[in-house]
Amino acid sequence: MDSAVLLDLLGNENRRRILRLLATKPCYVTEISEYLDVSPKAVIDHLRKLEEAGLVESTTDDQRRKYFRIARSLRLEVSVSPYGFGAKSAYPAKNSLDMSGRCPHLSIEAPDGSGTTGDLAELAEEFARLQDLDRELSLAQRWVQGRVEDALAEIDERLGGQADSRFFATVIAAVIETDGTPAAVADEVGARESTVADALRRLSDVGVVARDADGYQVR
Helix, strand or coil: CCHHHHHHHHCCHHHHHHHHHHCCCCEEHHHHHHHHCCCHHHHHHHHHHHHHCCCEEEEECCCCCEEEEECCCCEEEEEEECCEEEEEEECCCCCCCCCCCCCCCCCCCCCCCHHHCCCHHHHHHHHHHHHHHHHHHHHHHHHHHHHHHHHHHHHHHHCCCCCCHHHHHHHHHHHHHCCCCHHHHHHHHCCCHHHHHHHHHHHHHCCCEEECCCCEEEC
């Protein structure tokens, strides 16, 4: 789902409260109306929007009463800093996803799959382990974000505070990864060659990169 659409949906407090309630149990419209203290008509409108977005789904019981529940798991991340704004959404990966080689900077002990057929105690133990891993990853993400902002702040200062530090950081990284020619760097960062050439000249002026016969190199 597009993160902008998701942000718009979750910008409404009552829709957030509906999802919070449905995260505890499936509910029918009257229950949700009483919980929110709003009219059933308003609840139906909120549910319709959530259902159209694929966040909730409904089932009908033997008494033909329609119950709503959360359709699937979804994670939304929003990043706001002096150097950028971004939002991204993602669905949980399938159990069959092979993590080997996918996270070279992390050491993750993948489950052996016994939890899917083990007893309740084994499942609870696996759940606790994954909760600890989630907390560690959250802490690592905060640490990385802090280091990213420190790096961008330093680049911004070196360039006089009048530049898109994130773009310049991407250009510098592309110089390292390529042969340093404006064409190769532009292809790596997905920008116009003229824009990249201007950025490389500016980086050269402040001594971050140096030009040789073949292209630019990081000093």
